[in-house]
Amino acid sequence: MKPRIMLGRRGRRAAAVVEMAVVAPLLLTMLFGIIEYGWVFTIKQSLTNAAREGCRVATLESSTDAEVKAAITSYLDATGLKSADYTITLTRSTSTDPTEQVKIEVPYKQVSLLGGFFCKGNDWTIGSTCTMRKEGSS
Numbered sequence: 001m002k003p004r005i006m007l008g009r010r011g012r013r014a015a016a017v018v019e020m021a022v023v024a025p026l027l028l029t030m031l032f033g034i035i036e037y038g039w040v041f042t043i044k045q046s047l048t049n050a051a052r053e054g055c056r057v058a059t060l061e062s063s064t065d066a067e068v069k070a071a072i073t074s075y076l077d078a079t080g081l082k083s084a085d086y087t088i089t090l091t092r093s094t095s096t097d098p099t100e101q102v103k104i105e106v107p108y109k110q111v112s113l114l115g116g117f118f119c120k121g122n123d124w125t126i127g128s129t130c131t132m133r134k135e136g137s138s
Contacts, residue, residue, distance in 0.1 A: 036114055040126065043079060043111045047086075047128040050075040051102045055130035058090065058100035065090055072104065085110045093134040103129040 054072040057063050068090060073083050091101035105127035108119060 032114060033118060036112065036118055039113050040108070040111065043081075043106070044126055044128065046076060046079045046081075047104050047106065047126065048130075051104050051128040051130040054088070054090075054102040054104075055100055055132045058092070058102060059132045059134050061134075065092075068102065072102070076104075081106065081111070098134045099131050100134050101129065101131045103127065 050072045053075050054068045057071040058068045069088055072088055076083075076086065086104055086106040089101075089103040089105075091099075091103075093100050105125045108124040108126055109115065111126065112118075
């Protein structure tokens with residue numbers, strides 16, 4: 001009788017190992033996907049805030065492009081993004097359109113923690129745009 005009991009326990013352990021081998025990759029993929037999404041969301045929020053900060057500087061009466069870019073760069077330094085990682089597009093106000101626009105974009109692969117594992121073959125960009133009316137304009 002004893003050998004049958006032992007075989008039953010081994011069979012259950014083997015089944016548990018096989019089930020774990022099947023489920024573990026799925027769980028790890030979900031876990032890393034959640035972490036990746038959280039990181040990309042953090043970067044997106046940082047880009048939004050940096051665009052807002054740059055646009056705020058751009059609306060000042062005597063602001064220059066260099067001052068706007070410096071404000072954006074100083075804000076994004078905290079995220080670990082270097083100025084070569086992202087592009088800044090400024091649309092300055094004119095007499096007919098008194099709005100300032102700041103657009104910041106970064107390629108997804110540049111900020112991905114997993115090297116773009118979740119979007120192979122796509123050249124996605126993460127970006128943000130902010131538009132504000134220039135001070136002193138009528």
